[in-house]
Amino acid sequence: MTTYTFPQGFLWGAAASGIQTEGTKNKIHDSIWDTWHRDNPERFFKEIGPAKVCETYDRYQEDVQLMKQVGFNSFRTSIQWSRLIKDLETGEPCQDAVAFYTAYFEEMIANGITPMVNLYHFDMPAVLQEQYGGFESKHVIGLFVKYAETAFKSFGHLIKHWITFNEPIVPVEGGYLYDFHYPCKKDGKLAVQVGFNITVAHAKAVLAFREMACEGHIGTVLNLTPSYTRDDREEDKQAAHYADLLFNRSFLDPMVLNYYPEELCQILKHHDLMPEVAAEEMAAIESAKVDFLGVNYYVPRRVKAREAEYDLSYFTPEYYFENYINPTGRFNPYRDNNEILPTAIYDIAQNIKDNYGNLPWFLAEIGIAMDEASEGEAQEDGVIDDSFRTSLMKEHLVQLHRAIDDGANCFGVHQWTFIDNWSWTNSFKRRYGFFRLDLETGQRIPKRHGQWFKSLAQSNSFTAD
Template structure:
């Protein structure tokens, strides 16, 4: 069922794990994400307001900034990677912190300490028998580019990112085959784009301009990669948002089609090399004029992505009576699905649907699930964590990957989010744990930092050893 060299592994992000803040000369957007205790556990709507998660960069000495410390992976990565090797992982995904390599984003040359750290990290990943998967932008944009250029709204940001990406490819391209330019590019929120949406008369116009500039940057990175002697693959990554129609009413069917199309826009441009008709119609109807040169169109056409990667956690439904086409984030929930403690619908079958949909839309293109996992509150009892709920979630999703492969889908790997507990992206807390390795740190950063193998650690170990046959 699963190919012999199937990439079983796990994924983290630098800003959620490394704890680089005290070493950096610059800051990133993630460095200013505060932990704010909430009365209820539902972070689905984290970036759905008109501000799209926009935050300021005013230092608050009373605030808790968990992503500045992460899980201190910078100091523990050797021991942590050995645990992942013991688990049997074949691949490990992480990101390079752009603001560590280029503190303001505008430097001509990288920070030598950053070059050394990420080089050593990649070497250690390989030493432990894992394929490194590297993300170039995972919410770690230098804040200087936000403040001075309005992030990805500016064409100048393309230049700065491509310089940074070329530097990384030159430094590590001989050791890293799989690259992802932008994490979940279709999320298009403040963390990704660094655009001050509240300063724009039309926030959606700003979003699509910023996204276009990211498309161009990705294609320029791909163009450069083709000139290298190394065997590198440049991929795009989505947050899977293929939704179901709320009912069989024609209004819901059509609304669902149009909503899904605006999610397909992101891979369509990067894989097919041009803007699709449905998007051009939408832009015209909404008065959105993207600044796009003929040269940029040519760059997109000639430099498409080598593979499609995506995260998959839940599905939503599109209800024409409740939602609107402009809202890029689906709001309605599926009454037929169970939910996690944080309100995320559990839909393993939806993963099979997504894989088949992408496989049919982009024939022959490798598909890579680069994030999937279950966030929950874990309880330690006598140095053990019994997390059958996590095993059940992952097992059912892997079962559907197997079914999709039987359907003919070209799936090359599966990366668990995450192999070890890290700071949550959406809620900046440690309470919401995804890992198969427990980390003794709480939301305030207190604790011993001790690593404990959860029951799921041994379960995943067996699954990998049998190449998915035993779940």
């Protein structure tokens, strides 16, 4: 057995979001998820929408005690734009929301848990989507900045780790390319415009944070998915290069290096996809330096050179490659047979170290999915046995430790998620939590993995073969 010890002060905890945990009680505005579920419940697993969650709004004190129970010293969640802001045009806050978030964050801090707060987790206020097109609109960039300023002003005395966007590429992919998020459009040019506008909104929120002389640090969270090839043939390597450029570097480079890759711009020009860009927007992107990066990782991307003719009527990144299933890979039988590749963590760390200035970063999400049936019922001691999750987490943490030993500037790990939470159109199809949520009673049922995690967090180390 080998003992793996992490740097002093390492952050251990979980990640969640406001919309997936808080519930809709006393919320001022609907989000796009509220209205989409209301209009098209059949798009959601078992027709369960965001009103059926773990009710953090009412149970945050109880839940903070559960965080302590599994050893958290930190926790990432998000503020809901549709909850905090009363007047979406002026940024005037709702006082009930200010009181709730203040109490929630203070409760964490009083119990030794550092809150890390994200401003946007896919939850556009519905009226802004319907009236302006959400981030299709330049006007909504300004409204987002007003929202960010209100959040900084309201909670800056409590929050020292701010995040602008969680996985900003997902609303682009889901809402404008692949039809798994609202507004369910398929339009490559509009997708590029939305992606650019989100990057501008991020940059201007970072600059507002600086101009307000806020204490603490600000960054972003990106889902970085390394692209691996079928084999060593050159055309496959080129396919992986395009996949990385379009899926990873399209946000990583402008948000961390403060410029867009020239090759990406040439691709967009070639396909007539260039967004509307103002000089002051580019100036904002070029000057908005982040303090840290969050990285979400679940599965690798496997690609090969395109062999079949591209047959979509609009542009997607797959114009330049085909996805590929590794015939010799390991797969999670509990999550749609997604590939398990712990060494990808090491590759991500090396990329940040070698190509992005070894910026301070943390593993902002890593999740091991199981469905409720595979986790089984609670055992005699009242705890659910999810040891499959623990064994896989160890493998990933071994690779992270190896990366840190080789100079990676990683400062923490947050697992997705704390309590099994509602997850977009999948609702509760997949379970990730340290605690199971009983959908009928709201009971939080502990899992064996949480007991192991407590030992990990308290000792800052673990042992593995």
